Amino acid sequence: MRSSFLAVSALLAAPLLASAEGAAYKFDRAIYFDEKEAPLKAPEGVACADSSVVVADTGNGRLLLFGFRDGTLGAGAELKIPQLPYPVRLQIDRQGDLLVLDRKARKIGKVDARRTFAGWLEPKGVADGSAVNPVAFKLDAADNVFLLDVAGSRVLVLEPGGKVKREIPLPRSGAFTDVAVDGSDRVYVADGAAARIWVAEKGASSFQPFTPEMRDRMSFPGYVYVDRGRLLVVDQNGMGVVILGMDGTYQSRELSLGWSAGNVLYPAQICLTPSGDAFLADRQNHRVQVFTVRR
Amino acid sequence: MAARVSGNLLLALLLLAVALPAAAAPDHKLRPGANGKLCLECHADFEAKLKKPSVHTPVRSLDCVGCHNPHASNHGKLLAEQPRAICATCHDVVPKNARSTHKPVQESRCVECHDPHSSVTKFNLVKPANELCADCHKGIVEGSTKARYKHKPVSQGCSACHMPHGSAKASHLLKAEVPGLCVGCHKTEGPIFLKQHMGYPVGKALCTSCHDPHGSNARGMLYEKVHPPVAKGMCTMCHEPPGSANRFKTRQVGANLCRGCHSKKMNEFQEKNRIHYPVAEGACLDCHTPHASPKRGLVKGNMVVVCGTCHGDTIRRQEVSVTKHAPIKDGDCASCHDPHSGQAALYLKTPDVIELCAGCHKWEKHSTHPIGAKRIDPRNRNLTLDCLSCHRAHGTEYAHMMPNLKTTDLCVRCHENLRR
Numbered sequence: 072m073r074s075s076f077l078a079v080s081a082l083l084a085a086p087l088l089a090s091a092e093g094a095a096y097k098f099d100r101a102i103y104f105d106e107k108e109a110p111l112k113a114p115e116g117v118a119c120a121d122s123s124v125v126v127a128d129t130g131n132g133r134l135l136l137f138g139f140r141d142g143t144l145g146a147g148a149e150l151k152i153p154q155l156p157y158p159v160r161l162q163i164d165r166q167g168d169l170l171v172l173d174r175k176a177r178k179i180g181k182v183d184a185r186r187t188f189a190g191w192l193e194p195k196g197v198a199d200g201s202a203v204n205p206v207a208f209k210l211d212a213a214d215n216v217f218l219l220d221v222a223g224s225r226v227l228v229l230e231p232g233g234k235v236k237r238e239i240p241l242p243r244s245g246a247f248t249d250v251a252v253d254g255s256d257r258v259y260v261a262d263g264a265a266a267r268i269w270v271a272e273k274g275a276s277s278f279q280p281f282t283p284e285m286r287d288r289m290s291f292p293g294y295v296y297v298d299r300g301r302l303l304v305v306d307q308n309g310m311g312v313v314i315l316g317m318d319g320t321y322q323s324r325e326l327s328l329g330w331s332a333g334n335v336l337y338p339a340q341i342c343l344t345p346s347g348d349a350f351l352a353d354r355q356n357h358r359v360q361v362f363t364v365r366r
Numbered sequence: 367m368a369a370r371v372s373g374n375l376l377l378a379l380l381l382l383a384v385a386l387p388a389a390a391a392p393d394h395k396l397r398p399g400a401n402g403k404l405c406l407e408c409h410a411d412f413e414a415k416l417k418k419p420s421v422h423t424p425v426r427s428l429d430c431v432g433c434h435n436p437h438a439s440n441h442g443k444l445l446a447e448q449p450r451a452i453c454a455t456c457h458d459v460v461p462k463n464a465r466s467t468h469k470p471v472q473e474s475r476c477v478e479c480h481d482p483h484s485s486v487t488k489f490n491l492v493k494p495a496n497e498l499c500a501d502c503h504k505g506i507v508e509g510s511t512k513a514r515y516k517h518k519p520v521s522q523g524c525s526a527c528h529m530p531h532g533s534a535k536a537s538h539l540l541k542a543e544v545p546g547l548c549v550g551c552h553k554t555e556g557p558i559f560l561k562q563h564m565g566y567p568v569g570k571a572l573c574t575s576c577h578d579p580h581g582s583n584a585r586g587m588l589y590e591k592v593h594p595p596v597a598k599g600m601c602t603m604c605h606e607p608p609g610s611a612n613r614f615k616t617r618q619v620g621a622n623l624c625r626g627c628h629s630k631k632m633n634e635f636q637e638k639n640r641i642h643y644p645v646a647e648g649a650c651l652d653c654h655t656p657h658a659s660p661k662r663g664l665v666k667g668n669m670v671v672v673c674g675t676c677h678g679d680t681i682r683r684q685e686v687s688v689t690k691h692a693p694i695k696d697g698d699c700a701s702c703h704d705p706h707s708g709q710a711a712l713y714l715k716t717p718d719v720i721e722l723c724a725g726c727h728k729w730e731k732h733s734t735h736p737i738g739a740k741r742i743d744p745r746n747r748n749l750t751l752d753c754l755s756c757h758r759a760h761g762t763e764y765a766h767m768m769p770n771l772k773t774t775d776l777c778v779r780c781h782e783n784l785r786r
Contacts, residue, residue: 110748174641175640177646221647222647246643264676290679290680309679329745330745331745332746337712355712357749
């Protein structure tokens with residue numbers, strides 16, 4: 072049974088998997104409920120810090136706060152913020168504040184360490200003054216914000232306070248789903264339609280292809296995470312995680328389509344803890360899964 | 367003298383042409399005069415075939431071994447080679463660097479259109495040209511026949527505008543690119559043409575972005591669904607006046623222009639949790655055409671093609687699927703998905719999957735397996751059983767869009783105690 076199931080996954084999720092399935096992700100546990108046993112609903116966001124994990128429980132319009140120390144995961148405390156009715160992506164800055172992209176508000180909200188709403192991150196000084204519609208964002212080590220703006224077809228680089236430092240226009244065509252930045256200030260964007268990653272080198276004013284179109288390797292990349300000299304690309308429609316080298320080469324593929332523990336259904340955001348645990352928002356399975364990652 | 371030399375040359379070329387197929391064929395050491403006649407002793411039906419108006423040259427010359435091996439073959443009908451290789455020996459029908467090639471030609475299906483022996487129709491076609499085209503292009507041929515406003519060249523046959531095998535000059539097998547093809551008949555410089563187009567000099571525009579070249583029921587042979595400002599000749603609602611220097615420029619950029627009339631609908635999109643990417647971009651024309659379209663909602667074309675521009679991975683699933691899901695087959699993605707905005711991911715029109723599927727499928731008649739909000743999926747306690755517990759909506763490599771070849775394999779994914 073398992074072999075035929077994998078065959079389907081291989082065909083439909085990642086049509087031409089030339090390389091062997093990776094085995095670097097080992098299922099550890101899954102988060103199904105909050106501390107009051109209320110189930111998660113279509114979670115799309117998850118952010119990791121040294122001793123905590125925050126989940127954007129998108130379908131329930133709330134955040135869940137978990138302690139995570141020495142491999143022990145605490146109960147998820149609910150945090151409902153009226154300004155953030157539909158949180159989808161999360162980042163935690165150096166102070167432990169949360170930045171939350173809300174898809175309905177179409178803005179990035181700040182939640183301070185006391186877990187109260189601390190206002191919106193408003194881009195200030197956009198070159199042409201045009202409207203901004205963020206669909207994804209990341210922080211660099213200095214808490215600068217890299218914001219993927221589909222309304223302006225660009226990546227805006229903002230200071231932590233929101234002042235625009237730089238604008239990088241997106242490639243002419245594509246369905247851009249995420250932005251990421253590495254320690255060398257290289258900026259990446261994912262084109263879901265072409266299954267391709269683009270890169271803007273430090274200080275560059277445009278994006279260049281980082282990978283060729285990889286439709287034989289990925290179906291619809293939806294999230295990019297920089298992890299110690301490699302890129303993890305969450306293949307939303309391909310139901311897995313594709314690992315790329317920092318030269319854009321394909322390295323391996325992890326996970327596959329399914330409903331059971333360890334399988335995924337339309338995965339969204341991923342984050343890794345310093346100890347190597349990967350938290351993956353398993354959207355259509357209504358859970359967050361935790362994997363031990365062999366690096 | 368010169369005339370005699372050229373006459374001899376012509377004769378030599380003709381002999382060479384006749385000799386070529388024979389030279390290519392193996393020597394079967396047939397008795398003198400036996401070539402072809404010997405075959406007719408058994409294949410008596412060829413007497414009638416030889417009397418038809420259009421007889422294939424090797425048949426007429428009774429050169430059966432030009433195409434067939436009389437003893438044995440690895441190919442059907444005792445053909446001496448692959449069908450296309452045989453046809454290509456004499457017929458080089460696709461131009462070099464072709465910009466478009468007819469699918470049957472690409473796939474070496476010559477005999478679907480041509481009878482290799484003889485026919486009552488010119489070019490050995492198996493039936494009259496337009497009837498033949500209608501076998502595959504039924505919608506176009508029927509539509510053009512019934513159209514209130516007919517395009518004259520269509521009545522002259524498809525080949526008035528299209529090449530049957532391949533075109534080196536244009537897409538869609540056209541003899542020339544649009545508008546070059548159109549201006550062969552339609553004079554675009556005259557005052558009548560200008561008046562018909564509200565004073566805008568559209569002679570170099572893509573005529574087929576508004577007009578249906580096969581005929582239409584809409585005046586001016588526009589596609590059936592016409593944007594109201596176009597239908598009313600109110601071009602200046604969207605464009606600068608025809609006399610201005612930037613006459614084709616729109617009065618607003620992108621979605622701001624559309625908002626002038628569609629603000630209510632566009633505000634409704636904004637009220638939902640999620641907005642589809644092109645809507646968020648303000649790129650209405652990624653999916654819609656501004657003037658006229660054969661499709662409802664002025665969608666650019668078949669939704670499978672339009673949506674497939676970004677969601678090719680999903681469309682490919684259907685292509686490899688044994689069972690085709692009707693909405694995708696019919697190019698109607700919008701029967702399940704809201705293309706503009708939605709309350710949840712996947713933009714399903716109805717969040718309850720069972721209710722969505724029940725729009726077409728009466729599941730009570732289909733299966734007695736319990737599904738619904740009270741039935742927890744044994745594989746995942748946060749899922750309840752619904753149609754997608756056993757089926758993939760965009761298809762799988764197995765029948766009924768199921769993720770397993772055998773139904774039992776599917777069942778034991780949940781009913782593990784029954785696994786053998």
